Amino acid sequence: MTSDLNFFFEVLFGGLLSGIMYSLVALGFVLIYKASGVFNFAQGSMVLFAALTFVGILEMGVPFWPALLLCLLVMMLLAVGIERIVLRPLVNQPPIALFMATIGLSYLLEGLGQGIWGTQVRALDLGIEDLPNEMIQEALGIQVSTFDLFSAGCAAVLVGGLALFFNKTRVGLALRAVADDHQAALAVGIPLQHVWAIVWAAAGLVALVAGLLWGSRLGVQFSLSLVALKALPVLILGGFTSVAGAIVGGLIIGASEKLAEVYISTFTGGAVAAIENWFPYMLALLFLLVRPQGLFGEKIIERV
Amino acid sequence: MAEQGKDLLVINNIEVIYDHVILVLKGVSLTVHDGAIVALLGANGAGKTTTLKAVSNLLRAERGEVTKGSILYKDKRIDSLTPNDLVKLGVVQVMEGRHCFEHLTVEENLLTGAHTRRDGRAEVMKDLEMVYRYFPRLKERRKSQAGYTSGGEQQMTAIGRALMARPNMILLDEPSMGLAPQLVEEIFEIVSELNKKEKVSFLLAEQNTMVALKYADYGYILENGRVVLDGEAKSLRENEDVKEFYLGLSTAGRKSFRDTKHYRRRKRWLA
Numbered sequence A: 001m002t003s004d005l006n007f008f009f010e011v012l013f014g015g016l017l018s019g020i021m022y023s024l025v026a027l028g029f030v031l032i033y034k035a036s037g038v039f040n041f042a043q044g045s046m047v048l049f050a051a052l053t054f055v056g057i058l059e060m061g062v063p064f065w066p067a068l069l070l071c072l073l074v075m076m077l078l079a080v081g082i083e084r085i086v087l088r089p090l091v092n093q094p095p096i097a098l099f100m101a102t103i104g105l106s107y108l109l110e111g112l113g114q115g116i117w118g119t120q121v122r123a124l125d126l127g128i129e130d131l132p133n134e135m136i137q138e139a140l141g142i143q144v145s146t147f148d149l150f151s152a153g154c155a156a157v158l159v160g161g162l163a164l165f166f167n168k169t170r171v172g173l174a175l176r177a178v179a180d181d182h183q184a185a186l187a188v189g190i191p192l193q194h195v196w197a198i199v200w201a202a203a204g205l206v207a208l209v210a211g212l213l214w215g216s217r218l219g220v221q222f223s224l225s226l227v228a229l230k231a232l233p234v235l236i237l238g239g240f241t242s243v244a245g246a247i248v249g250g251l252i253i254g255a256s257e258k259l260a261e262v263y264i265s266t267f268t269g270g271a272v273a274a275i276e277n278w279f280p281y282m283l284a285l286l287f288l289l290v291r292p293q294g295l296f297g298e299k300i301i302e303r304v
Numbered sequence B: 001m002a003e004q005g006k007d008l009l010v011i012n013n014i015e016v017i018y019d020h021v022i023l024v025l026k027g028v029s030l031t032v033h034d035g036a037i038v039a040l041l042g043a044n045g046a047g048k049t050t051t052l053k054a055v056s057n058l059l060r061a062e063r064g065e066v067t068k069g070s071i072l073y074k075d076k077r078i079d080s081l082t083p084n085d086l087v088k089l090g091v092v093q094v095m096e097g098r099h100c101f102e103h104l105t106v107e108e109n110l111l112t113g114a115h116t117r118r119d120g121r122a123e124v125m126k127d128l129e130m131v132y133r134y135f136p137r138l139k140e141r142r143k144s145q146a147g148y149t150s151g152g153e154q155q156m157t158a159i160g161r162a163l164m165a166r167p168n169m170i171l172l173d174e175p176s177m178g179l180a181p182q183l184v185e186e187i188f189e190i191v192s193e194l195n196k197k198e199k200v201s202f203l204l205a206e207q208n209t210m211v212a213l214k215y216a217d218y219g220y221i222l223e224n225g226r227v228v229l230d231g232e233a234k235s236l237r238e239n240e241d242v243k244e245f246y247l248g249l250s251t252a253g254r255k256s257f258r259d260t261k262h263y264r265r266r267k268r269w270l271a
């Protein structure tokens, strides 16, 4: 019986940890949505672009850390560029116009990334093995991938850093103010353009981390931009405006899809296959019926 | 009444158009002396908010534009500055309907007001205490989410937030909106105290003519995007037309100024 239980925990942990990878992508969406009310269709392309750029810079012979720094710089410049060229001219236009602009941006980034760095699939080796971690195997008797642990660690550091930034700094306060009320933020003299550039840069950083982690798992290639699709159910579950929601939503989606895959397919004798692929969307759909604002979606405060 | 100095804000015959076609202000001129409280009065849709937003330049965010005339602050044109520039110069707007940051605490709301300042945390904290001195109630509620505080507390938060920028001039839009009469008096008392002690000048849009003229030094009455009457607050309070139309002291019911013969329409740009 214990081996059954162990197996259950293995699946659960594996699911939770891969869920964190979804959270990372969802986080990028949340940041931008919060600050500007725009659903950034280009988030997946930013993940791809970041990973392509990083691999490309590595291939030029630049060592790992300088390459990371350089890539980060590129993402920051990209953010400032997007603010200047795309967002600023569209300020005060309806959200749908901005959404359309991000669709255009998405194709631009995909084309640009592949144009500069090529379209072939490339391996990205972060030097972390995707094998069961021995320490945990000895201590708890269950198999958990070292790589999964590593990515969970990265995500935790990133989220912790962002939370500190949002809650403890002057700029973070301005970001939250803008998220609450654009007009009032303008009225107290907060320059919206700066805030947007900063938020896009933060989303770029998140995309870079997600790109590296996903890229080293799936290979750096076009389909990387599709991980954004995995973030959708996470967003529906967690709410578009909540960082905590993105994390918890990712965990729930990750764990439940793995558990469903393993247990429902064995239960049905394999008659229902590839559950992992559609289960999150079904879950999200059900959730949408019950709680449309998501688990942590910001309550609209209404006083009577 | 505070001591009044030279012209702080001068609006010269401005015209404002929304969405390129909707002409809302049709030549508004007014002056705020340094140290004064000036009331901008008028019915719904008269153009009070639009006038304030033309000064603070929040107009652009609503696709509005000043198409004629000029706006001077301390003798310099400010029509093309951003709200950020203006706050740095010392002109802050408190918007109609308070517009607190609902999900931030009261104290965080106040701190956002200091965003443009570069004089260090110690100075900002000093001013935070100053705001709490004027609004002790905010100190009690400093950790509450602003969205859950009362209308009066939100109005105080909005004014306190503006004060945190260390302004010379506050553009205050309908502070009385939706508040009980007693609370309105309380807020106006504080406004007049701020005016005297902190040397903040106010341009104040109000529908509550009675209260506004009680605390203001000077008043302008807007109708349909034009100034139709102006004068010392005291003389406006005594003015028969004002009494009749805005203070509701007549049995004749409300009419427009346009209908009255004995009213001399001002057209200062022709004078």
Ligand SMILES: Nc1ncnc2c1ncn2[C@@H]1O[C@H](COP(=O)(O)OP(=O)(O)OP(=O)(O)O)[C@@H](O)[C@H]1O
Binding pocket: B018, B019, B022, B024, B042, B043, B044, B045, B046, B047, B048, B049, B050, B051, B062, B063, B064, B096, B207
């Ligand atoms: N963003 C906008 N776009 C188009 N028209 C506008 C806009 N804002 C205001 N208006 C119009 O301008 C006119 C003046 O509005 P404004 O808000 O300045 O009036 P107000 O005197 O502040 O009124 P209230 O006492 O109701 O606040 C109104 O007719 C209004 O419909």
Ligand SMILES: [Mg+2]
Binding pocket: B048, B049, B050, B096, B173, B174, B205
């Ligand atoms: Mg108004």
